[in-house]
Ligand SMILES: Nc1ncnc2c1ncn2[C@@H]1O[C@H](COP(=O)(O)OP(=O)(O)OP(=O)(O)O)[C@@H](O)[C@H]1O
């Protein structure tokens with residue numbers, strides 16, 4: 142090991158000192174900064190990732206939509222099924238209705254699905270809490286969990302559905318009876334908004350409620366794992382008639398995705414300053430050390446060291462603090478992300494209580510998704526800024542003339 | 551003695567310092583030749599330029615005129631670690647390193663830290679009477695002990711020249727006497743040329759040649 146690296150190491154971990162306080166404090170700043178950056182970008186990334194997963198699970202990667210309704214769904218499905226990357230496609234019709242149970246009205250979104258093929262696109266069975274998709278027919282619906290809970294309805298209960306069409310008709314003189322259906326099952330996706338407001342029905346029931354005859358609102362498309370959704374969407378648009386458009390999950394939820402992405406970068410930008418402050422504190426403690434060690438630096442010159450080596454000695458200390466701080470920060474971030482549910486539980490219990498917390502929260506659990514490129518960016522940023530922080534003191538040290546440093550008695 | 555090699559030679563050394571807009575000539579033409587195994591003492595008033603002169607000898611500072619040669623070739627910073635050792639009034643040990651590592655530091659500067667160098671550092675410590683204190687930090691040593699570690703470090707690389715700038719300035723009389731004895735003994739033993747700057751007439755009297763720096767010239 143060159144002498145300047147040895148000396149750098151010894152200045153960080155002096156012989157006979159059991160706890161190197163300076164090293165610990167300087168490294169800690171970097172570690173905290175790195176930890177917060179990794180945790181925050183992971184959690185923000187987790188929101189994006191979970192939302193994507195839910196959208197894709199409930200709509201497929203791509204939706205084919207039209208300005209109005211689509212009346213030749215089977216023909217279009219036959220056409221898009223031939224496009225490479227497409228595994229399955231299923232039509233849907235959706236709209237808001239009034240649903241009443243024991244004189245309590247709610248206004249959920251009904252999603253009408255094609256019972257014969259929906260399972261190949263949307264894995265409903267994975268989300269069923271009670272009952273089963275197999276029990277769904279044209280006289281029954283499946284409720285989302287919180288909707289069912291708020292109504293007090295269970296599998297087997299009967300509910301009344303009033304469609305806009307029905308309400309329109311009853312403007313006339315005749316009294317229209319609501320459509321009475323059975324609850325065939327209850328599902329839960331894990332997304333507060335969906336679990337509060339979605340009802341699944343057969344597409345024929347939905348067509349009847351909305352007076353759609355045989356037409357549908359759109360087609361959900363499932364892609365093969367690994368297929369590029371944007372490229373496939375472009376390929377689909379090439380075979381679709383001009384008034385039909387294939388939208389990826391991202392495009393149909395673009396506003397929301399952009400907000401999340403913006404928030405993620407905003408938070409990262411703000412937290413970045415912790416790393417900058419940590420680097421500044423490394424710089425100031427190394428500068429103090431250069432001033433304090435003026436005479437020893439002179440001596441190193443007298444012993445034969447050249448200015449570049451002396452600079453390297455201080456630079457190496459900055460680099461080491463950056464590396465060690467980053468490593469510890471990554472470890473802390475991993476611990477925090479691993480135990481995030483426990484941490485959130487404790488925090489929630491200490492502040493507003495778990496129930497309140499969950500209500501205002503999009504997800505049942507705190508999501509986390511760490512993106513490799515974010516990690517690389519954080520690691521490189523932390524190491525570069527602490528090395529730069531070492532550069533200023535190193536430059537100061539290398540400019541000290543041994544003669545003047547030694548005269549400093 | 552007279553046919554021994556010239557280790558240090560200085561010819562016409564001049565050094566000026568600017569003090570405000572005035573130019574102060576500190577050294578005004580110093581000539582000196584020191585041969586292997588020789589010991590020379592330099593005395594002079596405070597501020598007469600003794601430290602300045604040693605810095606020129608060591609190549610840490612450049613003269614405004616004149617030349618310094620080491621064993622016949624011009625002084626070069628890259629050769630310093632191997633050619634000469636220095637001892638200072640304030641010891642200048644590295645506080646984070648124990649006594650042995652401080653001595654070994656001289657070898658480290660040359661990239662030599664193998665077993666032979668460790669053994670050499672340990673034997674140097676033994677020679678200055680600190681074999682038992684190898685693992686002590688400078689802060690755990692007395693002033694005299696620290697200066698002895700500094701002497702061991704200065705001689706670690708078997709230099710041909712030892713420059714000592716008031717090595718007893720921070721020590722009490724008895725301790726100072728002992729350090730000077732040690733310095734002279736070790737240099738005599740290894741035929742190392744010694745230039746000793748001191749204020750102490752008794753210490754100067756023990757060297758082979760006694761010089762005074764006065765008004766910028768050596769006499
Ligand atoms: N960098 C400098 N700038 C201006 N003047 C300087 C500088 N270095 C030394 N001097 C002056 O040069 C003169 C000689 O200084 P030097 O340290 O060599 O004296 P010295 O003989 O070693 O004194 P002492 O016995 O007190 O150690 C002093 O007057 C000092 O003020």
Ligand SMILES: [Mg+2]
Nearest residue numbers: 600601602715
């Ligand atoms: Mg002096």
